[in-house]
Amino acid sequence: MYSDLLHALPEVFGLTNFFAVIIGVVAGIVVGAMPGLSATMAISVLVPFTFGLEPLVALGLMAGIYNGAMYGGAIPAVLLRIPGTPAAVATTFDGYPMAQKGQGGFALQVAVVSSSIGGIASAFALMLLAPPLSKVTLLFGPSEVFWVAVFGLASIIFLLGGNPIKGLISACFGVFVSVIGSDPIYGNDRFTFGQLELLDGINMVILLVGLYALPPVIDLLETPLKTDGIGKSQLGTEPIWKTLPRMKHFWKTWLRSSFIGIWIGILPGAGGSMAAFMSYNEARRASKNPEAWGEGEPEGVAAAETANNADTASALIPALTLGIPGTAVAAVMLGGLLVHGLQPGPMLFRDNPDIVFGFMWQFLFGAILLVLLGGSLATNSFARLLNLPRPLLGSIIIVLMLIGVYSIHGRMFDVYMMLGFGAVGWVMDKLKFPLPPVVLGLILGGFAEENLRLALRIGRGDWMVLFSNVTSLVIVALTVAVIVGPILKKKFARPKTQDAT
Amino acid sequence: MSDRHTSRLLRPETLTAIGIIVVAAFFLLATTDLRPISALLPGAMLSGLVVLAVALLVRDQRKASDGEPPVQLSRAPMRVIGAFALIVGYALATDFIGFYPSTIAIIPLVSALFGFRNPLGLLAATVIVVGAVYLIFDFGMSQDFPAGRLWQN
Numbered sequence: 001m002y003s004d005l006l007h008a009l010p011e012v013f014g015l016t017n018f019f020a021v022i023i024g025v026v027a028g029i030v031v032g033a034m035p036g037l038s039a040t041m042a043i044s045v046l047v048p049f050t051f052g053l054e055p056l057v058a059l060g061l062m063a064g065i066y067n068g069a070m071y072g073g074a075i076p077a078v079l080l081r082i083p084g085t086p087a088a089v090a091t092t093f094d095g096y097p098m099a100q101k102g103q104g105g106f107a108l109q110v111a112v113v114s115s116s117i118g119g120i121a122s123a124f125a126l127m128l129l130a131p132p133l134s135k136v137t138l139l140f141g142p143s144e145v146f147w148v149a150v151f152g153l154a155s156i157i158f159l160l161g162g163n164p165i166k167g168l169i170s171a172c173f174g175v176f177v178s179v180i181g182s183d184p185i186y187g188n189d190r191f192t193f194g195q196l197e198l199l200d201g202i203n204m205v206i207l208l209v210g211l212y213a214l215p216p217v218i219d220l221l222e223t224p225l226k227t228d229g230i231g232k233s234q235l236g237t238e239p240i241w242k243t244l245p246r247m248k249h250f251w252k253t254w255l256r257s258s259f260i261g262i263w264i265g266i267l268p269g270a271g272g273s274m275a276a277f278m279s280y281n282e283a284r285r286a287s288k289n290p291e292a293w294g295e296g297e298p299e300g301v302a303a304a305e306t307a308n309n310a311d312t313a314s315a316l317i318p319a320l321t322l323g324i325p326g327t328a329v330a331a332v333m334l335g336g337l338l339v340h341g342l343q344p345g346p347m348l349f350r351d352n353p354d355i356v357f358g359f360m361w362q363f364l365f366g367a368i369l370l371v372l373l374g375g376s377l378a379t380n381s382f383a384r385l386l387n388l389p390r391p392l393l394g395s396i397i398i399v400l401m402l403i404g405v406y407s408i409h410g411r412m413f414d415v416y417m418m419l420g421f422g423a424v425g426w427v428m429d430k431l432k433f434p435l436p437p438v439v440l441g442l443i444l445g446g447f448a449e450e451n452l453r454l455a456l457r458i459g460r461g462d463w464m465v466l467f468s469n470v471t472s473l474v475i476v477a478l479t480v481a482v483i484v485g486p487i488l489k490k491k492f493a494r495p496k497t498q499d500a501t
Numbered sequence: 502m503s504d505r506h507t508s509r510l511l512r513p514e515t516l517t518a519i520g521i522i523v524v525a526a527f528f529l530l531a532t533t534d535l536r537p538i539s540a541l542l543p544g545a546m547l548s549g550l551v552v553l554a555v556a557l558l559v560r561d562q563r564k565a566s567d568g569e570p571p572v573q574l575s576r577a578p579m580r581v582i583g584a585f586a587l588i589v590g591y592a593l594a595t596d597f598i599g600f601y602p603s604t605i606a607i608i609p610l611v612s613a614l615f616g617f618r619n620p621l622g623l624l625a626a627t628v629i630v631v632g633a634v635y636l637i638f639d640f641g642m643s644q645d646f647p648a649g650r651l652w653q654n
Contacts, residue, residue: 052642165553165556165557165560166557168549168553169521169550169553169554169557172546172547172549172550172553173550175542175546176528176543176546176547176550179542179543179546183535183536183539185538185539186536186539188535188536188539190535190539190543191528191531191543214588217584217588218581218584218585221580221581221583221584221611221615222575222576222577222580222581222584223576223577389612389616389617389619389622390615390616390617391611391612391613391614391615391616391617392608392612392617392622392623392626394584394611394612394615395607395608395610395611395612395626396608396626396630398588398591398607398611399604399607399608399630399634402591402592402595402600403634403638403644403646406595406646406647407638407644410645412592412595412596412647415592415595415596416592419588419589419592422588423585426581427513427517427574430513430572430574430575431513431514431517431572431574432572445542445546448542449541449542453538456538
C-alpha cells in the first residue's frame with residue numbers, strides 16, 4: 001500500500017519540483033505576513049499561472065504556499081498584534097507581549113520551529129491515513145460516489161458557522177454554477193443564453209479568483225493600514241540554532257498540539273483558527289504556570305503555531321480520498337488539482353500515484369524548509385515587508401488577477417465574469433455568507449449529478465438502485481447523522497444553558 | 502415613519518434576499534425548456550435559493566422590527582466604489598486599448614489615489630511589475646495579452 005509512496009520520492013527530488021516548493025514556501029511566508037492576504041487568496045491567484053506547468057511543480061508551489069502562509073501569519077501577529085491570517089489570532093496572545101519585552105525575534109523563532117514540527121506531523125498523518133482510505137473508496141460504484149458527494153455537500157453544515165441559511169444559500173449558489181454549460185449526458189445547453197464561452201461550463205479558477213482574491217484587494221484599498229513600521233528593537237538577531245536548546249522543553253506541547261491540529265484538520269469546516277485556539281487552551285490548562293500565559297509565555301506561541309500548521313496537510317485527507325475538502329484552502333487546492341485534470345477521489349490514487357504521493361512528500365519538505373527559509377535573517381527581511389504600501393500591493397494583485405484569468409482561455413469574457421463573481425464575493429463576504437460552501441458546491445455539484453445519472457442509467461431509471469447496497473446505506477446514514485446531529489445537539493444544549501442561567 | 506419604512510426595505514440583507522429571489526426566479530423559468538432529468542438539479546437548487554432567500558428576508562425584517570441596526574457593508578463606501586470602478590475600468594481599458602498601456606497607467610493611478618504618492622516608488626514599482634510581466638509571460642512563456650480592440654479595428 002505504501003510502496004507507491006516510496007516510488008514517488010525520486011520525482012519530488014527533481015530540480016524544478018524541489019525549487020517549486022522553495023518558491024512556494026517563500027511566497028507563502030510573504031503572503032501570510034501581509035495582513036488581509038491569506039493562503040486561500042494566494043493559491044487562488046496562483047492556480048491560473050500553473051496551467052502550463054507540470055502538475056507536481058504546480059502542486060509543490062501550492063503545498064509550499066500553504067505551509068509558508070500558516071507561519072507567515074505569525075510575523076505581524078507577534079510584531080504588531082495584527083494576525084496575518086485568521087489562524088494566527090492565538091499567536092498574538094503571547095507573541096506580542098514577547099515582542100514588547102524585546103523578545104520578538106525569539107517569539108518568531110519559536111513560531112517557525114513549532115510551525116515546522118506541526119507541518120511535519122501533519123504530512124506524516126496524510127501519508128499514513130490517505131492510502132488505506134483510498135483503497136476502501138476504490139470499491140465504490142456510481143451510486144456510492146453519488147452518496148459520497150451528497151455526504152460532502154451535507155458536511156457543509158459544519159462549514160456554515162453560525163448561520164445555516166446563509167451557508168445553504170452559498171452551497172446552492174455553488175451547485176447551480178456547476179450546472180451551467182452543456183448537460184453531461186445529453187449535451188444540451190443549460191443557462192448559456194447563446195454564449196459560446198459558457199458551453200464548457202464556468203471554469204473553477206474564474207470563480208476562485210473572483211471570490212477569494214478580489215474582496216481582499218478591495219479591503220486593502222478601503223482601509224489603509226497605518227503602522228509604526230518594524231524596528232530592529234522588536235526583533236532578535238540570534239541565530240536559530242542557538243535558541244533551539246531553549247525550546248526543548250516544549251516537546252509535550254508540540255506533541256499535543258500536533259494531535260489537535262491533525263484531528264481538527266480532518267474534520268470538515270473546522271480550520272486552523274479553531275485548531276490554534278483549542279491547542280492554546282489545552283497547553284495553558286496543562287501548564288504548571290498558567291498565570292504567565294498572555295504575558296509573554298513562549299509555550300503559548302508554540303502551542304498555537306504547531307496546531308495551525310498541523311491542520312494543513314491533514315485537511316487534505318478527506319479532500320484527496322473522497323473529494324471533500326476540510327477547509328477553504330483545501331477546497332481551493334482541489335480546484336488546483338481539477339485544473340490539471342486530476343479528479344480528487346479514489347481514482348486519483350490509482351491513476352496518478354506519482355503525483356498524489358509526490359504531493360504528500362512536497363508537504364513534508366515544505367514543512368522542513370520552513371525552518372531553513374524562515375530563520376532569523378529571513379524573518380527579519382519578511383518583517384520589513386510589513387512596511388510595504390498597501391495601495392501599491394493592491395494594484396499589483398489586480399494586475400496579477402487579470403493576467404491569471406485572461407491566460408486560462410485568452411479571452412476578456414473570463415475577466416468580466418471574474419469581476420462579476422468578485423462583486424458577488426465582496427457582498428457575500430461583508431454580509432457574512434460563508435465562501436467555502438460555494439467552492440464545495442461547485443466541485444461536488446457536477447460530480448453528484450454525473451454519478452446520479454450514471455447510476456440511474458445502470459439501474460434503467462429505477463431510483464432504488466441508489467439504495468441497493470450496504471455501502472450506499474451506510475453513507476446515507478452518515479449523511480443523515482451529519483445533518484441531524486448538529487440540530488439535535490443544539491436542541492439538547494439549549495435546556496442545559498437555560499438551567500445554568 | 503415613512504423614512505423608517507424605506508430604510509427597512511433598503512437594509513443590505515433584505516436587498517440581497519430580494520435580489521436572490523428575482524435572479525433565481527428568472528433562471529427557474531429557463532429550466533422549463535430543459536428535459537426533466539437535466540432540469541432536476543438546477544431546478545432543485547434554484548427552488549432552494551428562493552425558499553432560503555425568503556427565510557433570510559423574513560429574518561432580517563424581524564430584526565428590523567426589533568430595532569436591530571442593519572449590517573454595515575463598508576466604512577468608506579466611496580473608496581469601495583472607487584476601487585471597483587478602477588478595477589472595472591482597468592479591465593475595459595485592457596480590452597479596448599491593450600494590456601501594456603492599461604497596466605502602465607493602473608499601477609501608479611490606483612496607488613496614488615489610495616494614498617501612496619512617492620513618485621520614485623511608483624515609477625520603480627511600475628517598471629518592475631511591467632518588466633517582470635513582459636519577461637516572464639510575454640517573452641518567457643509566449644503568453645499573448647490583449648492588444649486592444651481599438652487598434653485592431
